[in-house]
Amino acid sequence: MNLRAIANGAITSVNPNLPAVLKLNDGYTTDATGKRKSGYSEHPVTVQTQTLSTQDLSLFEGLAQQGTLLYVYVTGQFRGLRRQDAKGADKLVFAAYGETETTEWLVKQVVESWPDWCKVLLWRQH
Structure with missing residues (x-):
């Protein structure tokens, strides 16, 4: 049952x-000057966005990060930062409610992970 x-x-x-x-981080390449560039593979997905509760917002307030935080539910699995695999965090690109332009959101944390779906915390830097 799903x-x-x-x-x-x-x-x-x-x-x-x-x-x-969904922009899945595939790791990075290093150019001749030694600069690293992340590589991403892109996949279309459908997301369900939810705002953070007041309690959740107060929890993240102490992180001293400016930007917008948002929960997203999605079918499938996401990953956060994976240093041991030399891969950065995944990203999502979409137009939030009331916006006409798409923006890029960084997956900060996988909050819940189930076999068929997950809930992630996204961060859009201003």
């Missing part, structure tokens, strides 16, 4: 899903 699909079916009448592009 509980995520059941819940998403009920939620989308109030909070519709958004099309997005």
Whole structure:
């Protein structure tokens, strides 16, 4: 039974899903000058965005990071920063509600991970 699909079916009448592009970090290459450049493979996905609760916002407030934080539910699996694999964090590109331009969001943390879906914390730097 896919509980995520059941819940998403009920939620989308109030909070519709958004099309997005998942940019999976494939590691990096080093050019002749020694500068590293991250490589990404792109995959279309559908995301369900949710704002953070007041309690969650106060928890992250102490991190001293400026920008916007957002939870996203998505079918499939995401990864955060993986130093041991020499890979950076994954990214999502989409137009948030009320915006016409797409923006890039960094996956800061995988909050919940299940076999069919996950919940991640995204950060958009201003």
